[in-house]
Structures are given as structure tokens and as C-alpha cells.
Amino acid sequence: MTYIAAFPALADPMRQRIFERLRHGPCAVGELAKGLPVSRPAVSQHLKVLKEAGLVDDTADGTRRIYHIDPKGLASLRRWLDQFWNEALEAFRAETEKHD
């Protein structure tokens, strides 16, 4: 298995460049676009693909989105667990109130 086979989203050379740039540190869309020969909307589109592949994630900074590397989908896992434990602990609490 090649790296690209593992991460098909990186088959695109421009996405490789964006990913390479993000490995040096978190970056906003505008800043990313400045260093690349493509438009800002094109960069946004590439970031969307990388995000869907679980390779990057973003956080809000005012009106800007800051992108950072997330190769194992940790951010989405964390978001999911945050919801999941609310549900599970509520079920646990309900169980403690049953009398048997």
C-alpha cells in the first residue's frame, strides 16, 4: 500500500502542497492561498476534501477558519465521544435509579 493509496485525498499535487504547508503549523485559508498559485476558493475546496478525508481539521478564530493537521481523524473522534459520553452517562444515571 502506498501513502497515496492510504490517503487518496493526497493524490492531488495541490492538496499535497497544502498538507505539506499545514504540517509546519496551523494556518488560515487566506494565508495558505497567498503562498500558492491557485485562488482562495480553490484552496477552500481542497481543504474541504482534506477535511472529509480526516487529514485536517479546522477551528474558528473570529471570522477566520484555522486549519491544522489531523491524520487519524482525532478531532472528529473527540467531538463524537463528547456527545457519546453525555448519552452513556445519562443512561448510567437512569440505571442507578432503578430498584432491583
Added chain:
Amino acid sequence: MSQRITPAPVRKSVRVQVSQSRAFEVFTARFGAWWPKSHHIAAAEMKDAIIEPRKDGRWYEKGVDGSECVWGQVLVWEPPARIVLSWRLNSKFQLDDEMESEVEVRFIPDDDGTTRVELEHRITAVDAEAIVAQVSAPGGWGSLLELYVTLTETA
């Protein structure tokens, strides 16, 4: 050498109207009764889920077809105050050897007879080299190891 990427832990707490020992007992001995059955890992529908009541015990699910699927190990067993479980869980709710996570649950008794249950789920992706080792890097895609080495600084 393995690289680790560690986001902030997930922290939750809930107050239950029972004693510390009862809260611990319900959490562990009656685990299968309250764990959401929608959240099974094995292919088969979940029939029961079990935490073995000892250090190095397993926690696992039993499927309706009789199969067993081990989620991880009991790392700490300190009734009625604390339990820590390991869980190799990934973002697709599958077991994954490149992931490590620990669920720590503390049972803190209050003067009024209730118990505060605090849960901390720490997740870590480990051993990026395992990914790198699978790579037969095509030209121009060298320095993958370097790429992952920097992840700990950027993630």
C-alpha cells in the same frame, strides 16, 4: 520510537442519587444494562457488555450470535473509587491498534449521600511509524517519517 498525537481529553461528570459503592457497582457489575446497545463494535448485535472485576481483566461485548469482542483491559481496579479502562477505538467506532485511549472513571462520595461520577476519556494516536512502514513511497514522497515526526508539534 513512536509518535503521539494527543488532543485535549473529553471530560464529563454526572451526579447520581446513590452511594459511592452503589454507583461503582452499577457502573461495573451492571455495565451491560446501561451501556447504549446501539454502540457495539463487533458485527453482531450486542447482547451484553461486561467489565471483568479485576486489574488486567477484560472489558468486552457479547454478541447475540455468541461471539465475543474485547474492547480493552482493566488498567486500574480500585473499588469503589476509581476504574481505568484501555480502549483502542478509532473515529469509525472500530478497534484500531494505532489508537490508544483510556477511560478513567472516579466515584466521589458527597456528604448528602449522593455521588459525583467524573469521567475522563484520553485519546492518543500512536505509532505513526506503523503507517510509514506500510509505505512503499513513490518518488517525490520521501521524508514521510519526518512528516509524521512534526505532527506532535503541530497537532
